Amino acid sequence: MVGLDPRYDLLPSGLRSGGSQPGLGARAEAFAAFCRGVIDVVAPLVPIVKPQAAFFEELGPAGMASLGEVIRYAQEQGLLVVVDGKRNDIGSTAAAYAAGYLGRGDTSVWGADALTVSPYLGDDSLSPFVETAVRRGAGIFVLVKTSNPGGRTFQDLIADGRPMYERVGAMVEKLAAETVGACGYGAVGAVVGATYPEQLAQLRRQMPHTWLLVPGYGSQGGTAKQVAAAFDDRGLGAVINNSRGILFAYRDGRYAQEFGESRWQAAVEAATRRMIDELYAETPAARLRGV
Numbered sequence: 001m002v003g004l005d006p007r008y009d010l011l012p013s014g015l016r017s018g019g020s021q022p023g024l025g026a027r028a029e030a031f032a033a034f035c036r037g038v039i040d041v042v043a044p045l046v047p048i049v050k051p052q053a054a055f056f057e058e059l060g061p062a063g064m065a066s067l068g069e070v071i072r073y074a075q076e077q078g079l080l081v082v083v084d085g086k087r088n089d090i091g092s093t094a095a096a097y098a099a100g101y102l103g104r105g106d107t108s109v110w111g112a113d114a115l116t117v118s119p120y121l122g123d124d125s126l127s128p129f130v131e132t133a134v135r136r137g138a139g140i141f142v143l144v145k146t147s148n149p150g151g152r153t154f155q156d157l158i159a160d161g162r163p164m165y166e167r168v169g170a171m172v173e174k175l176a177a178e179t180v181g182a183c184g185y186g187a188v189g190a191v192v193g194a195t196y197p198e199q200l201a202q203l204r205r206q207m208p209h210t211w212l213l214v215p216g217y218g219s220q221g222g223t224a225k226q227v228a229a230a231f232d233d234r235g236l237g238a239v240i241n242n243s244r245g246i247l248f249a250y251r252d253g254r255y256a257q258e259f260g261e262s263r264w265q266a267a268v269e270a271a272t273r274r275m276i277d278e279l280y281a282e283t284p285a286a287r288l289r290g291v
Contacts, residue, residue: 001213002042002272003084003243004051004070006031010248012264028062031055035070038247041268043077045276048113050241053085071111075104082213083112086143088125095128102129103136114139116191116213119168120154126175126188133187134179139211140188142172145203147193147216169203169210176209185211185237192230194222194240201229204237212238218245218275224282235287240279246271 008016008027015030015037016022022030039049051074056067067083074081087097101115102108117129117140129140145155145165155165169190176186189211192200204212212230216222217240230238249255249271250264259267280286 001048001050001239001241002038002046002246003241004035004038004049005243005247006034006055012250012261024059025062028059028066032066032069036073037265038268039074039077039079041265042272043079045272048080048082048239049074050082050084053083068110080113082114082141083110084116086116086118088118088121090121090125094125098129098132102132102138107136114141116141116143118143123171130175130179130188141191141213142188144169144172144190145192145196145199147195147220169207173207173210180209185209189213191215194227195220197226197229204229213241214238215241218242224278228283231284233284235284242275
């Protein structure tokens with residue numbers, strides 16, 4: 001999975017046409033152009049992209065229009081799209097979030113294939129998302145054990161003898177098992193960070209019907225060896241995300257000299273292929289080669 005986290009100050013200079021202090025509209029156009037350029041490169045290589053809604057929301061209506069454009073463009077190139085919005089609320093508000101985001105094409109306004117969701121309002125807050133996802137052929141990824149160091153503040157708290165993340169994971173696994181498809185996985189997945197490999201392995205064992213969306217690869221320090229336990233024995237069950245390490249590879253010393261800023265898309269391709277090779281070399285995903 002390639003995360004689409006556009007940051008104006010890191011974009012290639014050729015896309016920053018608005019100058020040093022661009023307006024919101026110019027930044028939004030640059031974000032859309034940049035993401036389209038990334039998608040053009042990675043669409044033949046990966047199955048899925050994950051636009052981070054916050055970077056687009058920061059730009060107001062123009063940014064949200066660009067987010068919609070990026071979602072549609074990615075799907076036109078044959079990609080699945082997970083919107084990283086970390087949404088949730090209760091009752092009719094949760095139902096509105098689910099209705100607005102989940103479902104391709106005309107099924108929903110945003111047309112996302114999946115959405116990241118926070119669980120901390122309780123199981124009844126997840127029900128509208130699960131019901132909508134199943135009805136529309138979409139999915140959700142629930143935050144279980146996030147990659148940031150501060151996630152331990154609440155996720156590692158002990159409740160009745162078990163860490164909170166384990167209890168959330170058990171609820172997610174129940175929902176996944178109840179919505180399981182022919183592939184053996186359900187419509188409900190879990191976000192579990194690469195930066196906690198022991199817990200990642202533990203949760204894979206405890207959540208056999210749950211897709212694991214694994215952030216933290218690359219720039220946050222996660223490696224292919226650390227995420228290997230996220231996959232099942234068939235090489236399935238895990239989606240490994242890399243954002244900055246691919247998007248801004250042209251700024252990385254490994255690629256900067258070879259490609260430079262003018263060939264930033266070539267650097268994106270090289271970084272993507274490197275990640276694929278690392279995952280094939282170090283994880284059960286190698287069993288999918290040639291499938």
